[in-house]
Amino acid sequence: MNKPEILAPAGNLEKLKTAILFGADAVYLGGSKLNLRAFADNFSDEELKEGIEFAHSRGKKVYVTVNVFPHNEDLEGLDEYLIQLQDLNVDAILVADPGIIMTAREVVPNLEIHLSTQANNVNWKSGLFWYNQGVKRIVMARELSIEEIKGIRAKLPEDCEIEAFVHGSMCMSYSGRCVISNYMTGRDSNRGQCAQPCRYKYNVVEEKRPNQYFPVFEDERGTYLFNSKDLCMIKHIPELVQSGINSLKIEGRMKSSYYVAAAVKSYREALDSYFENPEEYTFKEEWMDNLLKTSHREYYTGFYLGDKDSIVYESSSYIRDxxxxxxxxxxxxxxxxxxxxxxxxxxxxxxxxxxxxxxxxxxxxxxxxxxxxxxxxxxxxxxxxxxxxxxxxxxxxxxxxxxxxxx
The missing domain is CATH 2.40.30.10 (Translation factors)
Known part of the structure; x- marks a missing residue:
């Protein structure tokens, strides 16, 4: 078995350092352009340089997100930005758009490319297509089960890596490709500006009774019908490893340094414990305790194991104990x-x-x-x-x- 890396979110320089100090093998972050977290702190050029030096001096890696779906005007300055990232010695870029991938292959052919989850790769033939375009790593769509990931892994070349989210917020739209925010607020989630309307409380208006609002109920559990639970796979490290995933990814570039520290620590210790002795591996409740203490919504296992209880109907608030x-x-x-x-x-x-x-x-x-x-x-x-x-x-x-x- 190959030991997967622990990949942590880094919303700013402090979070980057926290993630690495608490055990991350790599971090992903947004630079000054073209990333899907426009309202995160993100990194100035100087901070990015410092962060990369901090990580590399400790043998860790830095991946930069360039994962928007760009409109024509977003492509202005793309060539120069990619060259700048290469000059800063980033380890890879995360990309969803074929145009950005094509540009990267033209202007920075030696810069490693990872396919973002926003590209919603759900089968091995798509993975092979992207591999043949020069993509080194495929980030799996979140809509896949463990068995489906195993099937994809078995069909891809050995040097084509697989990355998958194992912890953090889940989007109610397919692979995060949502238009509700843009429609309701003018903030395009596919250009990094999501207003999270899935967390709003909704009522129904019947066509012939305007201005009469009726609450939406499902089994009397409430009205937050789009409000997904948070993903948490800490109890399933053996299954994740055995599926052939190369990188276990934690969501949360907008989350606190505390969240980053606790999540990285728990997954680091669980993964290391498993590899010390797979046959005698025992899950420790303190790993889950650390995750329960951070700000989160109710946890579930996403699409990995067929968990159908995915929505929190009562409230969109975080649990913050x-x-x-x-x-x-x-x-x-x-x-x-x-x-x-x-x-x-x-x-x-x-x-x-x-x-x-x-x-x-x-x-x-x-x-x-x-x-x-x-x-x-x-x-x-x-x-x-x-x-x-x-x-x-x-x-x-x-x-x-x-x-x-x-x-």
Whole structure:
């Protein structure tokens, strides 16, 4: 068996570094143009250069999304942008549009191409077609089962890689090719501007009774009839590996650094544990616990295993039981003093949970809070303020501090 890579989302430079520090083999991100997350932070040219250097110095890879469906005006400057990405030494570009693929083959023939999931590849002949166009990796459409992926893998050349989403938000439209947002708001999801109307609450108007709105019910479960659950395959690592997938992809370029850290950590540990001893592999509930603490909708297994219970009818809200409250920026072993960057307000004496790249989570109490100048404070109300606290266990730089909303 080949060990798949863990591929993580990187919505900005901090998330890129977080993903790699918590165990990702590769990250995917949007540059300054032509990607499907127009409202993510995305990367400036300087940040992209820094991110690539950070990843490559640790033996990790960076893939850049160029996965819009471009209109004529979007093609302006495409040649120069692709050359710029090649000069920055990106490891691959993610593309859905044949015109962009053709252009890439002409102007940057040595730059590796991955076929985006937006191209909705659902059979081996399509995969072979794209491989013959110079595509190195096929990102599977999310509408495929494990058995279908196995069948595709068996028919493709060995050096044609397969990538598949294993965790994160699911789009209610086929391979994400939705026109509802464009129709309702003028924001084209296929050009990176989705307004997520699938998360709206809907009512029905009967043709001959205008302005009389009737709620949409299905088995009395509610009205969010397009609101998909989130994908989570953490309990099915053996099946994913045995299907021949080369890259396990986590969705979420718009999600927080905490989400990235927790998701990468869980899948990293599960995958490593499986490869240590496949015959004795046992799923650990703490992997799922970490995923349940991040912001998410109800989980299901997507199309992989025939799970039909795919919609959350009651609400489109996320489940948010924990918040990130800080990131450790330094620690003095001799004094037990931690330097922390604030991410959410906390108070003197609060107990927080520590999420670290390797090893189980543990709890510490934050005492003797002080600001940067050493002045005593009772709370940390200022966004991203640097403060100091004494703790009773050793911490390390980049550990994350999270806190239950019930505590």
């Amino acid at each position: 924990y918040d990130i409250v800080g990131i450790v920026r330094g620690y003095d072993e001799s004094t037990g003093e931690a330097i922390i960057e604030q991410r959410n307000k906390l108070f003197e004496g609060d107990v927080v949970e520590v999420l670290r790249p390797t090893g189980d989570n543990f709890k510490v109490r934050l005492q003797n809070l002080r600001d940067e100048k050493g002045n005593k404070i009772d709370a940390t109300p200022v966004a991203q303020m640097i403060y100091k606290a004494n703790v009773d266990k050793s911490l390390e730089e980049n550990y994350m501090l999270i806190k239950s909303k019930d505590e």
